[in-house]
Amino acid sequence: MLVTLTGGAGAGKTTLAAALAAAAPRFPVRVLHGDDYYFRSPERGVWAPDEAGAPRLDVGDPRSLDLVRLAADADTALAASAVVIVEGLFARHLESRAADVRFDVFVDLPADLRLVRKIERKCLRDGFPLDVLLRNYRLHRRGAHARHVEPVRDDCDLVVDGALPVDGLARQVWAAIAADGLPPGSA
Numbered sequence: 001m002l003v004t005l006t007g008g009a010g011a012g013k014t015t016l017a018a019a020l021a022a023a024a025p026r027f028p029v030r031v032l033h034g035d036d037y038y039f040r041s042p043e044r045g046v047w048a049p050d051e052a053g054a055p056r057l058d059v060g061d062p063r064s065l066d067l068v069r070l071a072a073d074a075d076t077a078l079a080a081s082a083v084v085i086v087e088g089l090f091a092r093h094l095e096s097r098a099a100d101v102r103f104d105v106f107v108d109l110p111a112d113l114r115l116v117r118k119i120e121r122k123c124l125r126d127g128f129p130l131d132v133l134l135r136n137y138r139l140h141r142r143g144a145h146a147r148h149v150e151p152v153r154d155d156c157d158l159v160v161d162g163a164l165p166v167d168g169l170a171r172q173v174w175a176a177i178a179a180d181g182l183p184p185g186s187a
Contacts, residue, residue, distance in 0.1 A: 001083045002074060002099035003177070004091035006152055007107030008145050010114035010121070012162040012169075013087040016107055019170035020085055027082035034088015037070040060144025062090040071096055092152040103177050106153045107169075109162035111142070 003020065005013040014033065021029040038059055039045035045064035047055045057064050070086065075098035077084040086094055092104050109117075115137060122128040153159060158176045160169050 001101040001103065001177075002078065002094075002096050003083060003085045003173070004094060004102070004104045004156075005085065005087035005107055006089065006092040006104065006149065006156065007162060008109065008111070008114045008149050009089060009141065010117035011107040011109040012117075012166065013091075013107050015166050016105075016160075016162075016169055016173070017085045017087040019166045020173060023167070023170040023174060024083060025174065028080070029083045029085060030077040030081040031085045031087065032070065032073060032077065034065060034070065034086065034091055037066045037073075037088075038064055039066055058140070058144070060089070060141050060148065062093050062148055065090050065093075067093055067095070070094060074098070089149055092155060103158070103173075103180065104152075104156040105173055106156040106159045107162045108153070108159050111145070113163060 005017055005020075007013050017031045017033075021031050038057060040057075042055050044066070046058040046061040048058055050056045065088070067090070071094055074084050074086055074094060074096045078096065078098040084099075092106075096102070118133060118137070119130065122133055123130045157180065158173065160172055162169075
C-alpha cells in the first residue's frame with residue numbers, strides 16, 4: 001500500500017510520516033522523503049538566478065523533483081514493505097507502478113502557521129537568514145503553493161488539520177484507511 005502525504009512547506013508532513021510509521025499496526029513501513037529527490041544539477045529541474053546571480057533550484061516547482069527516481073524507489077520499497085509512505089510537497093504527483101492500493105492525504109495548515117514553522121526551523125534553529133526566507137516566501141513560495149500544492153487537495157482521499165496533535169492525526173489516517181476498506185498490508 002502506498003500512502004502519500006502532500007501539503008505546504010511547514011504543514012507537518014515529515015512529522016506525520018514518522019508518527020504514521022510509529023503507529024503502524026504490526027507491519028513493515030518504509031518512509032520516503034520528497035526533499036531527498038530534488039535535482040542537484042542545472043541540467044534538470046527549474047533553476048533561476050538568486051539576488052547575487054547564482055543559479056538556485058526552484059523547489060516550489062514539481063518539475064524540480066526527480067519523480068522518476070522517486071517512483072522507482074517507491075516501487076522497490078513496496079516490494080519489501082507492506083506500506084510505503086511518501087511525504088513531500090509533490091507526493092501526490094507520484095505515479096507508482098507497484099502500488100495496488102493507494103491512499104492520498106493532504107496535510108492542511110494555514111499559510112501563517114506554515115510560515116511560522118519555517119521561520120522556527122530554518123532561521124531560529126538552523127541559522128538561515130530571515131530576510132532571505134521572507135523575501136523568497138513573498139516573491140516565490142506563496143505563489144508556488146497556490147499553483148502547485150493547493151490544487152491537489154481535492155484529489156486526495158483525506159484532508160487533515162496539521163495544527164492538531166500528530167499522534168491523533170496518525171490515528172485519524174489509519175482509521176480512514178481502514179474505513180475505506182483498505183487494510184494496510186493488503187496490497
